[in-house]
Amino acid sequence: MLPAAASFKRQGANRGALASFLVSTPESGFDSIAITYALLDPIMTVVRPVAAFFTGIFAGGLENWFTYDDLEKKRKNSEKEGTVSDNCCETDCDSGEPAAPPPGVISKLIAGLKYGCKDVWGDIVFWFFAGLLIAGVITVLIPESFSEMVLGGGLLSMLTMLAIGMPLYICATASTPVAAALLLKGASPGAVLVFLLAGPATNMTSLSVLVRILGKRGTARYLAVIAVSSILFGLAVDVIYQAFSIEPRAVIAQAREALPFSVKLISALLILGLSGFHLCLWWKKRSSNDRKAFYITGFPSVDSVRHRQDGERQPVSKKMKH
Numbered sequence: 530m531l532p533a534a535a536s537f538k539r540q541g542a543n544r545g546a547l548a549s550f551l552v553s554t555p556e557s558g559f560d561s562i563a564i565t566y567a568l569l570d571p572i573m574t575v576v577r578p579v580a581a582f583f584t585g586i587f588a589g590g591l592e593n594w595f596t597y598d599d600l601e602k603k604r605k606n607s608e609k610e611g612t613v614s615d616n617c618c619e620t621d622c623d624s625g626e627p628a629a630p631p632p633g634v635i636s637k638l639i640a641g642l643k644y645g646c647k648d649v650w651g652d653i654v655f656w657f658f659a660g661l662l663i664a665g666v667i668t669v670l671i672p673e674s675f676s677e678m679v680l681g682g683g684l685l686s687m688l689t690m691l692a693i694g695m696p697l698y699i700c701a702t703a704s705t706p707v708a709a710a711l712l713l714k715g716a717s718p719g720a721v722l723v724f725l726l727a728g729p730a731t732n733m734t735s736l737s738v739l740v741r742i743l744g745k746r747g748t749a750r751y752l753a754v755i756a757v758s759s760i761l762f763g764l765a766v767d768v769i770y771q772a773f774s775i776e777p778r779a780v781i782a783q784a785r786e787a788l789p790f791s792v793k794l795i796s797a798l799l800i801l802g803l804s805g806f807h808l809c810l811w812w813k814k815r816s817s818n819d820r821k822a823f824y825i826t827g828f829p830s831v832d833s834v835r836h837r838q839d840g841e842r843q844p845v846s847k848k849m850k851h
Contacts, residue, residue, distance in 0.1 A: 531738045549589030555729035556581030561701035568709040570780040584758040651807045653702040660703030664710035680716035687760045690720045694728035701729040712777045718770050719763030726759040
């Protein structure tokens with residue numbers, strides 16, 4: 530996420546757009562939404578991306594409002610320079626070759642399954658199991674009375690989860706099993722939502738990168754927006770659960786019994802098989818003797834490109850070397 534934001538900044542994106550991207554991207558991905566639906570409940574599945582969307586809009590609008598003068602100066606300077614953009618449509622781009630036929634439904638389905646099982650799961654498998662490990666530790670070590678007393682609801686529990694989530698280095702995938710464990714231990718849904726919003730969007734390790742992207746004042750505004758918005762949405766979620774008398778622990782328990790045991794067993798074996806496949810790929814990359822890097826997503830490395838280019842070159846004679 531941070532490398533993509535830095536790339537967008539080099540391409541001319543303003544700070545407001547970057548702030549919106551940094552806030553909304555971790556929570557609105559397909560992987561985080563799917564894991565939220567699987568481990569939590571439908572209400573949290575809907576509220577999580579909606580809260581991230583409005584928080585991103587608020588962060589971007591506030592950043593543009595504070596940096597409006599700088600944007601106007603850049604726009605006027607670009608108008609004075611009179612930059613001309615090359616447009617392919619202004620020239621004859623037709624090569625004369627017939628266009629390739631669009632892919633069929635079967636090929637699209639195979640490509641989608643390949644992307645989901647190989648690329649997406651390969652990117653999140655480590656963080657998913659790390660979150661499961663942390664969730665197991667919380668379930669075993671933290672007593673239920675302590676969780677209900679500290680995280681049972683109210684502004685104090687929101688501030689506590691904010692203090693825990695903001696400096697913690699955790700992604701949206703890994704935070705979801707932790708949130709489920711906190712819910713089962715008696716934490717309020719609002720406090721859990723604060724953790725889900727503040728944890729993936731902020732951490733101490735990325736603070737220096739945020740300062741380079743948004744500036745010191747922009748980073749301070751970015752953190753303030755996340756803190757205020759997550760607390761407001763957390764309080765609103767607690768009101769919703771209390772108004773409809775919804776017990777999140779009961780909802781999670783009912784979700785466990787929604788599927789038969791055979792489906793759960795097959796799904797667990799499928800997840801373990803895919804995880805083992807990606808673990809073998811990782812081990813192959815680590816134990817490879819040559820300098821060719823192996824990537825799950827299929828992108829070639831710089832070393833592999835150089836190796837291929839060196840192989841295409843003509844060999845140099847020993848006389849020329851000396």
